[in-house]
Amino acid sequence: MNLPNITLVSFGYFDKSFLENISEAVQSEYRCSVYLREGHIDLSEFYDPTRRQYNGNKLLKLVDSMPFPDSLKIIGLFNVDIFVPILTFIFGQAFLNGRTGIASLYRFSNERYGIAGDSRFLQDRFKKEVIHELGHTFGLIHCPVMTCVMRSSTYVEDVDQKYQHLCLNCRARLEKQPDYPDSK
Amino acid sequence: MARKISILIVDDEESVRDSLYNWFLEDGFRVECAENAKKALTILESGQFDIVLADIKMPGMDGLEMLRRIKSLRSESIVIVMTAFATVDTAVKALKDGAFDYVTKPFDPDDLTHLIRNATKQISLADENETLKKKMISLENVEDLIGNSEAMKNLLREVENVAQTNSSVIITGESGTGKELVARAIHANSPRRFFPFVSVHCGALTESLLESELFGHEKGAFTGAMYNRKGRFEMADSGSIFLDEIATISSKMQVELLRVLESKTFIRVGGNKEISSDFRVICATNKDLKNMVEKGIFREDLFYRLNVVNIHIPPLRERIGDIPLLVDYFINKYCTSMNKPPATIDPAALKRLQEFNFPGNIRELENMIERAIVVGDGKKIGLKDLPLEKSFVSNTAESLEDFEKGFILQILNKYSWNISRTAKALKVDRVTLYNKIRKYELKPEN
Numbered sequence: 001m002n003l004p005n006i007t008l009v010s011f012g013y014f015d016k017s018f019l020e021n022i023s024e025a026v027q028s029e030y031r032c033s034v035y036l037r038e039g040h041i042d043l044s045e046f047y048d049p050t051r052r053q054y055n056g057n058k059l060l061k062l063v064d065s066m067p068f069p070d071s072l073k074i075i076g077l078f079n080v081d082i083f084v085p086i087l088t089f090i091f092g093q094a095f096l097n098g099r100t101g102i103a104s105l106y107r108f109s110n111e112r113y114g115i116a117g118d119s120r121f122l123q124d125r126f127k128k129e130v131i132h133e134l135g136h137t138f139g140l141i142h143c144p145v146m147t148c149v150m151r152s153s154t155y156v157e158d159v160d161q162k163y164q165h166l167c168l169n170c171r172a173r174l175e176k177q178p179d180y181p182d183s184k
Numbered sequence: 185m186a187r188k189i190s191i192l193i194v195d196d197e198e199s200v201r202d203s204l205y206n207w208f209l210e211d212g213f214r215v216e217c218a219e220n221a222k223k224a225l226t227i228l229e230s231g232q233f234d235i236v237l238a239d240i241k242m243p244g245m246d247g248l249e250m251l252r253r254i255k256s257l258r259s260e261s262i263v264i265v266m267t268a269f270a271t272v273d274t275a276v277k278a279l280k281d282g283a284f285d286y287v288t289k290p291f292d293p294d295d296l297t298h299l300i301r302n303a304t305k306q307i308s309l310a311d312e313n314e315t316l317k318k319k320m321i322s323l324e325n326v327e328d329l330i331g332n333s334e335a336m337k338n339l340l341r342e343v344e345n346v347a348q349t350n351s352s353v354i355i356t357g358e359s360g361t362g363k364e365l366v367a368r369a370i371h372a373n374s375p376r377r378f379f380p381f382v383s384v385h386c387g388a389l390t391e392s393l394l395e396s397e398l399f400g401h402e403k404g405a406f407t408g409a410m411y412n413r414k415g416r417f418e419m420a421d422s423g424s425i426f427l428d429e430i431a432t433i434s435s436k437m438q439v440e441l442l443r444v445l446e447s448k449t450f451i452r453v454g455g456n457k458e459i460s461s462d463f464r465v466i467c468a469t470n471k472d473l474k475n476m477v478e479k480g481i482f483r484e485d486l487f488y489r490l491n492v493v494n495i496h497i498p499p500l501r502e503r504i505g506d507i508p509l510l511v512d513y514f515i516n517k518y519c520t521s522m523n524k525p526p527a528t529i530d531p532a533a534l535k536r537l538q539e540f541n542f543p544g545n546i547r548e549l550e551n552m553i554e555r556a557i558v559v560g561d562g563k564k565i566g567l568k569d570l571p572l573e574k575s576f577v578s579n580t581a582e583s584l585e586d587f588e589k590g591f592i593l594q595i596l597n598k599y600s601w602n603i604s605r606t607a608k609a610l611k612v613d614r615v616t617l618y619n620k621i622r623k624y625e626l627k628p629e630n
Binding site: 057083084085086087088089090093094095096136141142152154155 | 197206210212297
């Protein structure tokens with residue numbers, strides 16, 4: 001059975017098993033098949049030396065322009081620090097009701113905050129971020145429910161507090177979206 | 185808060201507009217963008233936005249000038265000013281010109297969230313305030329003025345019309361018709377409703393006490409004046425003052441009152457400092473003021489100063505159709521206050537009430553119902569519970585003589601045939617009363 005799919009495109013180095021875990025989590029949450037791809041670009045073109053960060057708007061547009069005709073949604077995965085002009089940093093962003101989103105691993109590692117590294121936390125946080133940005137591509141906005149994956153998170157502690165699942169309301173909204181494969 | 189908050193983003197940089205647009209969209213706001221102040225003002229003219237997030241530095245009109253224009257159009261607008269180059273000077277200018285906040289780009293995402301959350305809270309409070317105001321209007325409206333009769337409907341229309349004005353009002357009507365209630369309804373429906381409603385019962389005070397009550401006094405103004413005291417005119421500033429039984433005030437007080445009404449200034453008793461107060465006057469009387477003017481008892485100039493609008497409340501006997509509603513209202517009121525289960529009224533008792541003359545009008549009816557609930561069995565008010573059983577004055581009296589006979593008998597029974605007290609109540613002398621008793625062959629019933 002050919003299910004519509006979601007493509008996760010990694011840019012830069014990611015551990016294979018790490019990516020497979022992310023892929024499984026997305027598949028489980030959105031009930032779509034998930035493909036993993038590697039992207040090859042020169043990230044230096046997106047680097048802003050004044051900010052010492054990578055331009056998230058430009059990266060998003062880049063990923064959006066990539067040809068994946070068989071994919072319903074695409075999420076670009078990065079492990080560099082990304083920003084948008086108005087904010088000091090972002091974990092990720094997406095086109096609301098669009099095709100594309102991006103997510104960065106950079107600010108999810110404990111070492112950034114002077115704490116001993118923990119790969120389990122890192123993986124969990126990144127899964128949530130990817131699922132969150134995908135939710136935006138399906139038209140879901142931020143949710144006030146504390147544990148919903150669609151809850152807005154500005155710090156890693158906020159990410160840790162939420163589950164990697166949609167709450168019932170968001171699930172119901174997702175299933176009403178016309179482009180959601182499992183819509184009712 | 186049910187409705188979607190709307191945000192207008194004004195910045196000449198496309199990347200800033202796009203980022204903020206996405207950010208706010210994901211948060212569920214309604215968002216629009218403008219690349220300059222001129223376009224933003226055009227958008228604002230055709231629709232309202234709850235929050236405007238504007239850059240200071242823009243080509244053409246800058247953000248501060250735009251802020252001033254937005255505030256002049258709609259002072260309650262929330263405008264957040266942002267800049268990449270913060271200075272104390274521009275921050276102070278922006279806040280002085282009415283900016284809600286002044287922020288530096290780029291923001292920490294948490295700061296942006298807090299900023300918008302604070303702004304949203306402000307909007308929510310303003311919305312809640314509006315809703316409460318509307319609720320207060322409907323609660324304070326005319327719920328205590330009970331009645332479906334044409335007379336009551338006309339009265340309510342008059343209240344509605346006069347409430348919105350600042351005109352002085354004289355409310356006339358017999359004792360117990362609800363003149364103070366009407367005065368309160370006028371105030372509660374007026375733009376002054378959030379300010380005091382001050383009531384003065386002119387008939388209950390001597391001239392000197394009334395003067396002190398109305399104008400206040402300074403410490404030591406007279407024996408017993410141990411403190412400075414604000415007068416009722418001062419307390420009613422921005423609100424309404426209700427002068428009940430206005431016909432009872434002395435000639436001297438009439439002169440004083442006229443002066444205050446014309447100048448809206450006065451001096452406290454024993455004081456020398458002129459105080460001004462902006463109040464609206466509502467008066468009430470059960471007397472015929474015009475007749476008093478003709479007899480020279482009430483000043484004509486004061487009468488015309490007060491009687492810009494006259495609202496007359498008809499006596500209860502002229503709106504007997506409202507009696508069932510009033511009875512239900514009072515039964516409910518007193519059963520609730522006495523913690524008794526709701527009572528009903530026997531149809532025969534209700535019919536008798538509608539035939540009763542009610543010289544004391546609604547106050548008398550209210551007293552009857554209260555008494556009936558206290559002394560009755562609590563379930564149903566019957567004829568035996570109302571002081572109408574043995575003697576009442578029927579509105580079906582065929583002639584003036586029948587009416588007089590019934591009325592005198594009623595009062596005699598009320599005072600247990602005490603001639604002196606009955607004569608005093610009827611405002612006749614004992615000889616006249618004895619003559620009436622003989623004429624109508626009245627006898628005590630026991």
